[in-house]
Amino acid sequence: DKARVVVVGGGYGGATAAKYVRLLSDYKIDVVMIEPEAAFISCPLSNLVLGGSRQIGEMTNPYTQLARRHGVQVVRDSVSRIDTAARRVQLAGGPSIGYDKLVVAPGVDLEMTAIQGLPAAHASGQVLQAWRKAGPETVQLRRQLEAMPDGGVYALTIPEQPYRCPPGPYERACQVAWYFKQAKPRSKVLILDANPDVTSKGALFKRVWAEQYPGLIEYRPQHKVEAVDPREGRIRFEVQEDVKAQVMNVLPPMRAGLIAAQSGLSNLANNRWCGVDYLTFESTAARDVHVLGDAIQIAPGMPKSGHMANNHAKVAAAAIVARLSGWEVNPAPMLTNTCYSFVDDKQVMHVASVHAYDPKDRTFKTVPGSGGLSPGPTELEGVYAWNWARNIWADALA
Numbered sequence: 490d491k492a493r494v495v496v497v498g499g500g501y502g503g504a505t506a507a508k509y510v511r512l513l514s515d516y517k518i519d520v521v522m523i524e525p526e527a528a529f530i531s532c533p534l535s536n537l538v539l540g541g542s543r544q545i546g547e548m549t550n551p552y553t554q555l556a557r558r559h560g561v562q563v564v565r566d567s568v569s570r571i572d573t574a575a576r577r578v579q580l581a582g583g584p585s586i587g588y589d590k591l592v593v594a595p596g597v598d599l600e601m602t603a604i605q606g607l608p609a610a611h612a613s614g615q616v617l618q619a620w621r622k623a624g625p626e627t628v629q630l631r632r633q634l635e636a637m638p639d640g641g642v643y644a645l646t647i648p649e650q651p652y653r654c655p656p657g658p659y660e661r662a663c664q665v666a667w668y669f670k671q672a673k674p675r676s677k678v679l680i681l682d683a684n685p686d687v688t689s690k691g692a693l694f695k696r697v698w699a700e701q702y703p704g705l706i707e708y709r710p711q712h713k714v715e716a717v718d719p720r721e722g723r724i725r726f727e728v729q730e731d732v733k734a735q736v737m738n739v740l741p742p743m744r745a746g747l748i749a750a751q752s753g754l755s756n757l758a759n760n761r762w763c764g765v766d767y768l769t770f771e772s773t774a775a776r777d778v779h780v781l782g783d784a785i786q787i788a789p790g791m792p793k794s795g796h797m798a799n800n801h802a803k804v805a806a807a808a809i810v811a812r813l814s815g816w817e818v819n820p821a822p823m824l825t826n827t828c829y830s831f832v833d834d835k836q837v838m839h840v841a842s843v844h845a846y847d848p849k850d851r852t853f854k855t856v857p858g859s860g861g862l863s864p865g866p867t868e869l870e871g872v873y874a875w876n877w878a879r880n881i882w883a884d885a886l887a
């Protein structure tokens with residue numbers, strides 16, 4: 490009998506893991522990937538849809554090659570329950586599937602109930618996030634920006650760290666400001682950050698805001714949201730004064746995707762994130778279950794990014810194939826990260842890092858002197874950013 494690996498979630502982490510278990514096992518291990526969406530829609534680059542320079546279709550890719558070229562069985566459904574004792578997953582659509590090894594890569598869950606009024610404001614479509622998934626909600630948020638009168642305020646609130654994609658909100662602020670600069674120059678982007686300062690590429694973003702978007706972007710640190718009132722267009726904070734805005738893009742605190750919590754896998758940080766053995770990404774809560782991507786508890790310096798999720802997936806896939814084949818597990822895995830940020834339609838800046846597994850402390854540590862930061866945004870980096878995206882999509886899906 491062939492061994493079977495089941496993968497929960499077909500995002501940056503899950504899709505990569507599915508393909509690499511097939512590749513590294515020389516197509517000897519069966520892989521079933523369960524994903525409710527019909528296609529892969531990338532969060533990276535989706536801020537450009539809000540700026541208006543790109544369409545969501547330009548960051549949408551099919552799952553067909555995973556099946557055709559690599560023999561991954563892609564099931565369009567979602568997992569409603571994981572029985573780690575019986576090693577079975579229950580599909581919302583009916584049947585259950587047994588596994589030898591399970592990969593859980595459900596991304597993040599947005600903790601809507603942490604903010605008063607947000608669940609109702611989100612359900613009615615008045616206050617959007619476009620953060621857990623790119624797609625229809627991204628397009629809906631773009632429409633809100635288009636409908637906003639010149640002279641209006643777009644407020645973007647950022648939760649405390651750790652959250653998905655540290656530079657993502659600041660890139661989004663640039664994109665919206667780029668649109669306002671051309672289409673409604675009397676308007677304003679207000680960044681309300683629960684953190685004490687810009688969490689990623691801080692000096693670079695602040696310089697871009699001052700030089701490229703003077704008077705258009707205002708940054709206010711230490712603003713932790715308590716409540717939203719869409720009827721009055723008002724955001725309330727724990728300490729600071731209320732803010733009024735025409736478009737409210739409120740990002741609540743984040744935690745591991747719901748299925749991880751429901752299966753008892755989010756065992757760290759007050760049940761917010763999933764503990765893993767970094768050598769293999771095996772869960773510290775359940776055997777034969779590997780958790781990847783944004784859902785895991787990260788070591789210092791490891792961002793929650795698509796690039797990282799892709800790298801976790803390769804380490805986990807190699808460990809899974811090694812164990813199922815009776816081989817030794819790689820004792821020295823390495824991870825890399827790059828995050829590009831578009832400051833307008835063409836110019837980009839990046840942050841990069843390399844992380845090596847330290848067997849003594851059983852964690853990943855940033856390699857001293859590795860990686861770095863752009864001196865400033867350039868169009869050449871804009872070309873690199875698109876090539877990064879095309880490469881990582883091909884790596885995960887083609």
Ligand code: FAD
Pocket residue numbers: 497498499500501502503523524525526531532533534535536566567568569594595596597619620621653654657746747748781782783784793794795796797798827828829830
């Ligand atoms: P995801 O990619 O979110 O995949 C999770 C998948 O699991 C989803 O497809 C979901 O449908 C599925 N799923 C959830 N629950 C279930 C279930 N019960 N059953 C079956 N399937 C399920 N990262 C970068 O590296 N570079 C960037 O430039 C960058 N820019 C970003 C910009 C924005 C605006 C945002 C929001 C994020 C950005 N990121 C970027 C971060 C990146 O999107 C995430 O880090 C990455 O998607 C994490 O991968 P993942 O596999 O953990 O989760």
